[in-house]
Amino acid sequence: AQRVTQPEKLLSVFKGAPVELKCNYSYSGSPELFWYVQYSRQRLQLLLRHISRESIKGFTADLNKGETSFHLKKPFAQEEDSAMYYCAPDGAGTALIFGKGTTLSVSS
Amino acid sequence: DAGVIQSPRHEVTEMGQEVTLRCKPISGHNSLFWYRQTMMRGLELLIYFNNNVPIDDSGMPEDRFSAKMPNASFSTLKIQPSEPRDSAVYFCASSLGGTSYEQYFGPGTRLTVT
Numbered sequence: 190a191q192r193v194t195q196p197e198k199l200l201s202v203f204k205g206a207p208v209e210l211k212c213n214y215s216y217s218g219s220p221e222l223f224w225y226v227q228y229s230r231q232r233l234q235l236l237l238r239h240i241s242r243e244s245i246k247g248f249t250a251d252l253n254k255g256e257t258s259f260h261l262k263k264p265f266a267q268e269e270d271s272a273m274y275y276c277a278p279d280g281a282g283t284a285l286i287f288g289k290g291t292t293l294s295v296s297s
Numbered sequence: 298d299a300g301v302i303q304s305p306r307h308e309v310t311e312m313g314q315e316v317t318l319r320c321k322p323i324s325g326h327n328s329l330f331w332y333r334q335t336m337m338r339g340l341e342l343l344i345y346f347n348n349n350v351p352i353d354d355s356g357m358p359e360d361r362f363s364a365k366m367p368n369a370s371f372s373t374l375k376i377q378p379s380e381p382r383d384s385a386v387y388f389c390a391s392s393l394g395g396t397s398y399e400q401y402f403g404p405g406t407r408l409t410v411t
């Protein structure tokens with residue numbers, strides 16, 4: 190079965206520290222991959238998608254087909270990055286499957 | 298555009314009662330999704346529609362759950378009878394078409410079943 194794993198339920202870092210939110214998927218073929226973010230009291234929203242290969246709010250995500258991973262990274266965390274992050278591969282023809290999410294807490 | 302609209306925002310009901318959650322997608326979007334969010338299971342897809350037709354309802358927990366989309370601008374998710382384990386935040390999302398497009402989420406309905 191198609192599956193996405195976000196191994197960390199909570200990740201706590203200090204402001205200015207590097208951040209890596211892990212995501213591993215088990216899909217055949219080449220799925221489209223997304224990261225969604227939910228800030229406190231805001232709607233869940235798209236942060237970035239693999240195909241656009243862009244950096245959003247300093248975050249990047251690289252697809253590693255060999256490791257079937259799509260980790261989200263930021264070199265210097267900011268307090269406003271504190272949120273819940275969901276990794277979501279699209280199984281091309283099947284419904285988008287979200288991971289269980291990782292709560293990122295950035296403290297000063 | 299006000300985005301995806303959900304109502305009610307909060308619902309508290311007693312076990313055994315019928316609950317109806319409502320969603321209005323963004324105008325022009327062809328796909329609509331219902332999700333359930335809990336601490337234990339994260340964000341789970343319940344069902345999604347494309348052009349008002351249910352495409353994948355494999356995530357619907359059991360027969361107590363049903364969803365309809367009578368037209369392009371309205372969808373309902375019904376739980377009958379409700380149980381305490383149904384307590385969760387239910388999100389509706391819409392997209393231009395299918396799952397490869399960005400999904401726009403509503404604010405969610407927080408359901409508490411006592």
